[in-house]
Amino acid sequence: xxxxxxxxxxxxxxxxxxxxxxxxxxxxxxxxxxxxxxxxxxxxxxxxxxxxxxxxxxxxxxxxxxxxxxxxxxxxxxxxxxxxxxxxxxxxxxxxxxxxxxxxxxxxxxxxxxxxxxxxxxxxxxxxxxxxxxxxxxxxxxxxxxxxxxxxxxxxxxxxxxxxxx
Numbered sequence: 001x002x003x004x005x006x007x008x009x010x011x012x013x014x015x016x017x018x019x020x021x022x023x024x025x026x027x028x029x030x031x032x033x034x035x036x037x038x039x040x041x042x043x044x045x046x047x048x049x050x051x052x053x054x055x056x057x058x059x060x061x062x063x064x065x066x067x068x069x070x071x072x073x074x075x076x077x078x079x080x081x082x083x084x085x086x087x088x089x090x091x092x093x094x095x096x097x098x099x100x101x102x103x104x105x106x107x108x109x110x111x112x113x114x115x116x117x118x119x120x121x122x123x124x125x126x127x128x129x130x131x132x133x134x135x136x137x138x139x140x141x142x143x144x145x146x147x148x149x150x151x152x153x154x155x156x157x158x159x160x161x162x163x164x165x166x
Contacts, residue, residue: 001037004052006094009144009161014095018048018055018140021076024118028058032074032116035060044094046132048139051095059136063128070129075121078113078137080106089131093145099157103148105134 007013021028031054039047039060046061057077064070085107092100109130111123125133135145146154 001033003041004034004038006038006042006047006051007053009096009146011095013050013053013055014139014144015142016050016055017142018050018057021056021058021114024076024114024116028056028076029116031056032058032060036062036072036074039094042094045128046136047094048136050139050142057140059133059140061129061132061136063132067128073123073129074116075111075113075123075133076116076118078111078133078140080109080134080137081112082110083134084108087131091131091135091145093135095139096145096161099146099161101145101149101153103145105131109133111137 031049035047035049035052038052039062045063045066046059049056049058059075059078060073062072083106086104087107088102088104090100091103107130108124108126111125111133113121115121146157
């Protein structure tokens, strides 16, 4: 296993839509293992393949440190099939280090996809897991948390962030 480089804003790969995974071969299994190690090494609760430069519909999530009765989740080709309610909460992102904002997300989500062996999986989630699923699936569609804030806040963030990168 290896720790992968996390792509940071404004890397273009983060704005692209990921492709469906059709091959569950050894290359994908190695990517899954590397993504899990990377997520843990950076103390994240989730990681999407585009965040490590791979435009595939693959996410890993582990909210167990902050939410009871949870464990590591690997989802291939995940999609939200239904959602309910609304909740406002703080959110950060490994691709936007140091940036935290309050975002509205659905309170409950129903997600389907495949596990790492290709078996169908359905997840009903609330709390942090629901937020993490929505966040990581956003990455698969080229959406960052800054795309979900007001244009004024986004412009202030962009100026401040890019100024610190110079």
